Amino acid sequence: MNLxxxxxxxxxxxxxxxxxxxxxxxxxxxxxxxxGEEVAEHDANKEVFIIVRKGKVRFIVEGEPVDVTPDNVLHMVPTERHSLHAIEESDILVIQVKP
Known part of the structure; x- marks a missing residue:
């Protein structure tokens, strides 16, 4: 176990x-x-799961906006271009799964 x-x-x-x-x-x-803080557009060569533990974050994924909150999980496939903007103070867990 590792906490x-x-x-x-x-x-x-x-x-x-x-x-x-x-x-x-x-x-x-x-x-x-x-x-108000942002992370510039980028991509990953892995599948990515985004879990917002606190707050609200607007992702732009391949030009399409999507709001991620503690009530949902965002899944992106490898090489999907995305950026993010914190609408509220936010705490995000990003899980990159290697193929």
Whole structure:
């Protein structure tokens, strides 16, 4: 067992991005954003699952906007171009699954 700490880092700095675990077939990232902060457009060569633990984040995926909240999960296939904008202060878990 491994308990991974992802405490709030936004009191100490602006945007926070940290790899929190790396297992054989997946990487787990924690992203924390203040309202209004953004992550520029990019893609990944892996399947990606986005879980918003707190807040509301607007993703633009291949030009299409989608709001992700604690009530849903976003799944993207490899190489889908996307960017994100925090509508509210947000805490996001990103899971990249290797093919």
């Amino acid at each position: 991974i700490d992802t405490k709030n880092q936004l009191t100490e700095k602006k945007k926070h991005v940290e790899k929190v675990a790396n297992v054989e077939n997946a990487t787990f990232m924690n992203i924390q954003l203040h309202a």
